[in-house]
Amino acid sequence: MATSRNIIALKSILHKEIHRFMRIWVQTLVPPAITISLYFVIFGSLIGSRIGDMGGFDYMSFIVPGLIMMSVITNSYSNVASSFFSAKWQRNVEEMLVAPVPNWVIVAGYVGGGMARGILVGGIVTLVAMFFVDIQIHNIWVIIFTVALTSATFALGGLINAIFAGSFDDISIIPTFILTPLTYLGGVFYSISLLPEFWQGVSQINPIVYMVNAFRYGFLGISDVSLTLSFAVLGVFIVSLYTIAMVLITKGIGLRS
Amino acid sequence: MPSALEISGLKKIYKGGFQALKGIDLTVKQGDFFALLGPNGAGKSTTIGIITSLVNKSAGKISVFGHDIDQELESAKSFIGLVPQEFNFNQFEPLMKILVNQAGYYGVERSIALQRAEKYLKQLDLWDKRNDAARMLSGGMKRRLMIARALMHEPKMLILDEPTAGVDIELRRSMWNFLRELNQQGITIILTTHYLEEAEMLCRNIAIIDSGIIVENTDMKSLLAKLDIETFVFDLKPNSAPQALAELSSRVIDDHTLEVDVKKSQTINSVFIELNKQGIEVLSMRNKSNRLEELFVSLVGSGQAKVDSAAKE
Numbered sequence: 051m052a053t054s055r056n057i058i059a060l061k062s063i064l065h066k067e068i069h070r071f072m073r074i075w076v077q078t079l080v081p082p083a084i085t086i087s088l089y090f091v092i093f094g095s096l097i098g099s100r101i102g103d104m105g106g107f108d109y110m111s112f113i114v115p116g117l118i119m120m121s122v123i124t125n126s127y128s129n130v131a132s133s134f135f136s137a138k139w140q141r142n143v144e145e146m147l148v149a150p151v152p153n154w155v156i157v158a159g160y161v162g163g164g165m166a167r168g169i170l171v172g173g174i175v176t177l178v179a180m181f182f183v184d185i186q187i188h189n190i191w192v193i194i195f196t197v198a199l200t201s202a203t204f205a206l207g208g209l210i211n212a213i214f215a216g217s218f219d220d221i222s223i224i225p226t227f228i229l230t231p232l233t234y235l236g237g238v239f240y241s242i243s244l245l246p247e248f249w250q251g252v253s254q255i256n257p258i259v260y261m262v263n264a265f266r267y268g269f270l271g272i273s274d275v276s277l278t279l280s281f282a283v284l285g286v287f288i289v290s291l292y293t294i295a296m297v298l299i300t301k302g303i304g305l306r307s
Numbered sequence: 308m309p310s311a312l313e314i315s316g317l318k319k320i321y322k323g324g325f326q327a328l329k330g331i332d333l334t335v336k337q338g339d340f341f342a343l344l345g346p347n348g349a350g351k352s353t354t355i356g357i358i359t360s361l362v363n364k365s366a367g368k369i370s371v372f373g374h375d376i377d378q379e380l381e382s383a384k385s386f387i388g389l390v391p392q393e394f395n396f397n398q399f400e401p402l403m404k405i406l407v408n409q410a411g412y413y414g415v416e417r418s419i420a421l422q423r424a425e426k427y428l429k430q431l432d433l434w435d436k437r438n439d440a441a442r443m444l445s446g447g448m449k450r451r452l453m454i455a456r457a458l459m460h461e462p463k464m465l466i467l468d469e470p471t472a473g474v475d476i477e478l479r480r481s482m483w484n485f486l487r488e489l490n491q492q493g494i495t496i497i498l499t500t501h502y503l504e505e506a507e508m509l510c511r512n513i514a515i516i517d518s519g520i521i522v523e524n525t526d527m528k529s530l531l532a533k534l535d536i537e538t539f540v541f542d543l544k545p546n547s548a549p550q551a552l553a554e555l556s557s558r559v560i561d562d563h564t565l566e567v568d569v570k571k572s573q574t575i576n577s578v579f580i581e582l583n584k585q586g587i588e589v590l591s592m593r594n595k596s597n598r599l600e601e602l603f604v605s606l607v608g609s610g611q612a613k614v615d616s617a618a619k620e
Binding site: 052054056058062065140141145147148149150152307 | 321322356359360361362363380381382384385387389391393395396397398404407408409410411412413414415416417456460
């Protein structure tokens with residue numbers, strides 16, 4: 051009884067979340083495709099042609115996995131952050147809070163919605179990339195697991211951000227001041243082996259390095275870090291962020307007075 | 308048979324130290340039509356917030372149809388339908404989606420939810436608007452949408468926090484009829500309202516809360532029986548120039564209006580006898596204010612006095 055009720059509730063939240071970003075597809079799905087096309091044109095064709103090979107591949111092929119991952123990260127995070135904060139702002143989050151929806155279903159529903167947008171945008175960016183470069187796949191399972199775990203990690207991050215946020219400014223601070231620098235310094239555009247030893251060490255505390263490299267391994271078969279370590283980092287982040295999100299919702303931080 | 312709602316020793320202290328509830332006890336029987344009245348800031352919405360788990364309580368126990376909210380929160384929630392005071396739906400979603408999603412949160416299958424949404428949208432005269440975004444609705448329509456939403460999982464208890472605020476009289480009356488029908492079907496209804504006429508017309512039992520304490524909790528008839536004096540306003544023929552009435556407390560308002568306080572022990576006939584003696588003809592008469600309103604004012608005043616004296620002690 052409770053299980054079937056929870057499944058229906060989860061489906062309802064997922065349906066609502068997916069419908070939300072599909073309804074405003076011009077705002078949610080088109081911009082990443084345009085942005086990534088510009089990256090391909092500027093960094094791939096114009097500048098990339100002068101850079102030469104990186105990691106044994108031409109520069110365009112090297113940056114494709116990182117650019118796809120960048121879209122996945124940004125979109126899974128911002129989808130949950132903006133959707134959950136809007137629900138708080140308009141108070142329609144109360145529709146779920148008064149209903150017999152367990153907290154894990156709320157978390158799973160919003161994270162699922164964020165993952166759906168992240169993966170869909172990742173797919174669109176991959177399609178765009180195919181116009182610029184021949185996509186090769188080294189290990190499809192690594193690609194699938196990495197994209198699923200990364201989108202889940204950042205969807206959880208977006209949820210926690212939205213729980214704490216008191217204004218719309220608060221949901222743009224972390225993407226602007228933390229997420230973007232970490233992504234750009236996370237080995238999307240370069241191999242961290244090119245960095246001086248000290249900065250290579252610093253880069254290893256950036257979790258995005260592990261996600262980008264695992265993803266790149268799935269496509270090209272090369273990585274600056276161990277694949278096992280990458281999945282371990284993702285696992286630790288997911289467990290930690292899920293635990294934090296559950297504690298916050300259970301205590302009603304930012305949701306209940 | 309367990310009560311629909313059982314509250315004992317409920318306290319709420321907000322951050323900053325404001326004590327909104329000071330230990331309230333309340334019982335609402337199954338099938339009741341119950342009024343929870345009080346002035347602004349008395350603790351009505353806090354009480355409702357705690358029952359529906361939108362507000363964390365500081366102390367006390369609540370059970371809904373025998374299910375303790377600390378032990379069986381999800382079961383307790385499944386019995387309750389809430390119509391909050393403020394609009395809290397997604398303004399950008401169409402009505403149908405709002406209703407079907409809400410039903411989904413309670414585990415109602417989509418096919419059943421669609422049927423129920425049609426039923427309640429038709430009953431509440433919103434069917435034509437089913438595909439419109441909620442922000443396009445008028446204030447009265449938004450109130451009715453929230454009632455429809457609260458009914459989607461067919462709750463056994465409906466809690467309405469000022470459901471007719473800002474609604475015109477015609478619509479208010481049709482909402483009263485709708486609520487009466489729901490109550491007749493066996494749904495327990497708890498209502499807060501500022502329209503005391505509404506509470507008097509609809510509710511069988513009543514609690515009055517003031518400054519976080521229950522100052523009265525009884526049935527409506529017993530409460531109204533406590534009213535010792537009713538004030539009537541007599542509209543007289545123009546230029547009647549009435550005099551104050553002997554044996555009765557009365558006030559001459561102008562040359563054709565007279566206010567008379569009639570005690571329970573007196574009859575209105577005695578007023579007419581006195582007016583006849585003066586040769587004054589009466590065109591019409593009415594209560595100066597709603598009976599419950601008079602009681603409410605006196606009870607809320609005494610409640611505040613209790614709180615003040617407790618604070619001094």
